[in-house]
Amino acid sequence: MHTPDVLDTRILSVGTALPGAPVGTAELARRFGMDALWEQWVDAFIGTRSRHLAVDVATGRQTATLADLATEAGRRALDRAHVEPHEIDLLVMGTSTPDQLMPATVNVVADRLGINDVSSYQLQSGCSGAVQALDVARQMLLTGRHRTALVLGGDVVARFYDMTADLSALPPEQLVNYVLFGDGAGAVVLTTEPAPGTTTLRAVRTRLVGLGREPGALLEWRGPVDRNPGRAPAAEDYKAIEKHVPLMAAQMLDETLDEAGWTREDLHHLLPPQLSGRMTERIVAHLDVPTAAEVSCVDETGNNGNALVFFQLERALEKLGPRERAVGIAIESSKWIKSGFALERD
Structure with missing residues (x-):
């Protein structure tokens, strides 16, 4: 339970980024040659009207990387928090789809944002990875060794898609991915510094x-x-x-x-x-x-x-x-x- 004498971790800002315009289910249906019944199935059982993809549906060309999206989200979070890159002393990122095995995407983002000489961590995890990243950052902030953290999370799943696939031939456990997932990134600035109204x-x-x-x-x-x-x-x-x-x-x-x-x-x-x-x-x-x-x-x-x-x-x-x-x-x-x-x- 929270008590007043415990050091608090405050959210100064949030930033997010999506790759391009939303892609509706009808557009996916046209791209993959699916019929109106498929659209009805998506609406009835999935219920996701649109998604943003880091791949051009028409050409299959990748239009954004995870580092691109995370950098955009991180920059927005920093700007909204009125925090300069040199004020960040801790970076933590959660993702299941890093751009490469090495270098870690979190470090590529740090370089693009102008953040250096900090502790940085990348967690390999699915949807809970964002919360795991918040947990790691919060625990490290509460030690008093760090004061301000940039926490990142995001995924680019569309790069795993086969845009030439015959969806009518796919089993349900693979077919669902084409309508279920989207791409994007987000960022939060956390601090233990006093910040009234946060x-x-x-x-x-x-x-x-x-x-x-x-x-x-x-x-x-x-x-x-x-x-x-x-x-x-x-x-x-x-x-x-x-x-x-x-x-x-x-x-x-x-x-x-x-x-x-x-x-x-x-x-x-x-x-x-x-x-x-x-x-x-x-x-x-x-x-x-x-x-x-x-x-x-x-x-x-x-x-x-x-x-x-x-x-x-x-x-x-x-x-x-x-x-x-x-x-x-x-x-x-x-x-x-x-x-x-x-x-x-x-």
Whole structure:
């Protein structure tokens, strides 16, 4: 539970970046030769109206890298916080799709932003990676060794797509990826310095709960030696996700509230997991927090992985009034990680 004499971690700003204009389901259907029934299936079972892709749908050419998007998001966050690059002394990034194995994308972004002589970390993780990055940054700030952190998160999944694929021949666990995911990046500036009128990060939790469970999501990283055409580059076990995610989200909501010393009745806003539009609707209904207004974005941005939390945060900070509270939850299905964080406006 928070007590006044404990050092606070405050959110000074949020910045986000999307690659280009939204791509609607109808545009994808035309590109891949799918019919109106496919569009209806996407609307009924996925519920994501649009997504932003770092690949030109017409040509298959990549139009933006993760470093491009993260740099844009980071620069916006720094500008909004009125923080200069030399004032940052800690960088943490969460992603499942780094541009390269080396150098780490976080360090490429630091170079582009003019940040140097700092501690930097890159976490390899799915949707919970953004919360893991917040957790690592917060814990390091609370030691007193660092004062101001730039926390980044994002993914570019579209570069794994085969834009020449015959979608009608793909199994459901591969087909769903073409409509489920989008690309993007986000950034948050955190500080332990006094900053009246800002939002405080009261609690952050991440828990691996994948013991004995088969992965619910797969994203390959291959080189010329280990390429195997028999293995799909990306796949989702959507049935397992539908089964486990609502329960894990409810568990993490209770755990995060307990850590913050709050009850469900104390919540004004809820940032639920953002797998897809329809899944988010089911999760919100399962969580049953009638006092909290939902803060979601996935039906517009697509599931852009580690960027989602930042897009939700950006919207939440616009809505939070004085003394209002919010809880965010992210669930990673690759090897089942549940995570959550608690916010309170001064």
